[in-house]
Amino acid sequence: MKYFNLKSYHVMITDEAEAKMNAYIDLAKEEISGLGTVREEDGLYIIDDVFIFNQTCSPTTTVLDQDKIMEFITDLINDGKDEIVNRLRLWWHSHADFGVFWSGTDRNTINSMNADPVWISIVGNKRGNKLVSVDYYNPRISIDDVNLGVIKTEKNLDNIYENCKKEIEEKVNESPFGFYKNIKREKELDEMNKILEEIMEIESE
Numbered sequence: 001m002k003y004f005n006l007k008s009y010h011v012m013i014t015d016e017a018e019a020k021m022n023a024y025i026d027l028a029k030e031e032i033s034g035l036g037t038v039r040e041e042d043g044l045y046i047i048d049d050v051f052i053f054n055q056t057c058s059p060t061t062t063v064l065d066q067d068k069i070m071e072f073i074t075d076l077i078n079d080g081k082d083e084i085v086n087r088l089r090l091w092w093h094s095h096a097d098f099g100v101f102w103s104g105t106d107r108n109t110i111n112s113m114n115a116d117p118v119w120i121s122i123v124g125n126k127r128g129n130k131l132v133s134v135d136y137y138n139p140r141i142s143i144d145d146v147n148l149g150v151i152k153t154e155k156n157l158d159n160i161y162e163n164c165k166k167e168i169e170e171k172v173n174e175s176p177f178g179f180y181k182n183i184k185r186e187k188e189l190d191e192m193n194k195i196l197e198e199i200m201e202i203e204s205e
C-alpha cells in the first residue's frame with residue numbers, strides 16, 4: 001500500500017536536465033517531445049537527464065512515435081548504454097506558446113506507458129510553465145500537478161543552450177502544421193458548433 005501526502009509530493013530534476021529541457025522547448029519553433037532518465041534516491045524520483053530523438057513537429061508529435069523511440073533505444077543499446085535504457089521513465093513534451101494541460105492524446109499516451117514501477121510525464125511551454133504527472137500502473141494511480149524541485153549540481157551549464165541548438169538543427173524537422181494551430185482550429189470548430197446549436201434551438205422554439 002502506498003500512502004501519499006499530496007501537498008508535499010514532488011519530483012526533483014537536476015539543474016542540468018532542467019536547463020536542457022528548457023533550451024529544447026525554447027529553441028523548438030513549435031512543440032517538441034523527448035524522453036528522460038529517472039533515478040530513485042531516498043524515496044525521491046530525480047530526473048537527471050533529458051533527450052530528444054529524430055522527429056517532425058506536426059500535430060501528431062505529441063503522440064510518441066514508437067518507431068523513432070525504438071530507433072533511439074536501439075542506438076543507446078548499440079552504444080552500450082543499457083543503464084540509460086533501464087532508467088528511461090520520463091516523457092516530456094512542449095505545447096510551445098499554448099497553456100500546459102493534458103490533452104486527450106497526452107492522457108492516452110500516459111495510460112499506454114504501463115511502466116513498472118513508475119512513469120513521469122511533463123508538459124511545458126515557452127513561458128516556462130510545467131505540469132508534472134506521476135503515474136503508477138499496478139495498481140493504477142495517477143498523481144497530477146506534482147511539484148517539481150530543482151537540484152543544484154556542480155556542473156557547468158554554460159554550453160547547454162548552444163549544444164541543444166545544434167541537436168535541434170540535426171534532429172527536429174519543422175512541419176507547417178503545428179499542434180498549436182491544430183488546437184486553434186479545433187476551438188474555432190467548437191465555437192462554430194455552438195453557434196449552430198443556438199441557431200437550431202431558436203428554430204425549434
Ligand SMILES: [Zn+2]
Nearest residue numbers: 062103106123
Ligand atoms: Zn500535449
